[in-house]
Amino acid sequence: DAGVTQSPTHLIKTRGQQVTLRCSPKSGHDTVSWYQQALGQGPQFIFQYYEEEERQRGNFPDRFSGHQFPNYSSELNVNALLLGDSALYLCASSPSGVGGEAFFGQGTRLTVV
Amino acid sequence: GDSVTQMEGPVTLSEEAFLTINCTYTATGYPSLFWYVQYPGEGLQLLLKATKADDKGSNKGFEATYRKETTSFHLEKGSVQVSDSAVYFCALTSRNTDKLIFGTGTRLQVFP
Numbered sequence: 001d002a003g004v005t006q007s008p009t010h011l012i013k014t015r016g017q018q019v020t021l022r023c024s025p026k027s028g029h030d031t032v033s034w035y036q037q038a039l040g041q042g043p044q045f046i047f048q049y050y051e052e053e054e055r056q057r058g059n060f061p062d063r064f065s066g067h068q069f070p071n072y073s074s075e076l077n078v079n080a081l082l083l084g085d086s087a088l089y090l091c092a093s094s095p096s097g098v099g100g101e102a103f104f105g106q107g108t109r110l111t112v113v
Numbered sequence: 114g115d116s117v118t119q120m121e122g123p124v125t126l127s128e129e130a131f132l133t134i135n136c137t138y139t140a141t142g143y144p145s146l147f148w149y150v151q152y153p154g155e156g157l158q159l160l161l162k163a164t165k166a167d168d169k170g171s172n173k174g175f176e177a178t179y180r181k182e183t184t185s186f187h188l189e190k191g192s193v194q195v196s197d198s199a200v201y202f203c204a205l206t207s208r209n210t211d212k213l214i215f216g217t218g219t220r221l222q223v224f225p
Binding site (some may be wrong): 004012031033035041042043044045048057058086092094101102103104105106107 | 117147148154155156157158159162202204210211212213214215216217218
């Protein structure tokens with residue numbers, strides 16, 4: 001079992017650009033959540049996808065959007081990048097109904113310059 | 114809103130010392146409580162959990178007890194190893210949601 005896999009592992013973008021991050025959940029998991037972890041901070045919840053729909057959303061602007069595919073994999077899109085978007089972006093998967101017991105990927109380190 | 118407060122680190126210990134990392138929470142209702150660990154260069158791993166008052170979660174020698182009266186979930190280990198060096202995050206999920214709310218993390222450094 002490969003666990004949760006994220007790509008790419010590192011990314012450098014310029015202010016104003018757009019970025020897409022990808023996540024494949026652990027086998028058997030149908031729920032995917034995305035978190036932003038700034039340096040030295042705890043992860044902050046961005047949103048969660050289940051059955052290809054956004055089920056919950058944290059306090060992030062509309063520049064952050066996502067998608068879930070029929071195979072449960074997911075994408076996180078961020079438009080009009082700001083310097084403050086530089087962070088580690090973590091994807092977590094879980095089986096539906098198992099609150100909090102999430103399996104995390106290693107993350108994508110995004111640097112906006 | 115719901116929140117988690119952890120003691121600031123780093124916590125520096127010698128091998129075989131006793132570990133306590135304090136965690137308190139604010140939440141409406143009865144949250145589930147978790148400790149996650151992040152080893153260098155890796156994602157977060159669930160260490161232990163407790164879903165109701167007085168539950169004790171345990172794993173790999175680590176323990177934490179859900180104390181509703183003090184709204185706390187302190188992490189303890191009787192004898193730490195160098196391999197326990199990592200960042201530890203206390204987290205909760207509120208009732209009817211599985212969105213994790215994390216504390217800021219506590220870095221543990223264990224020296225031989």
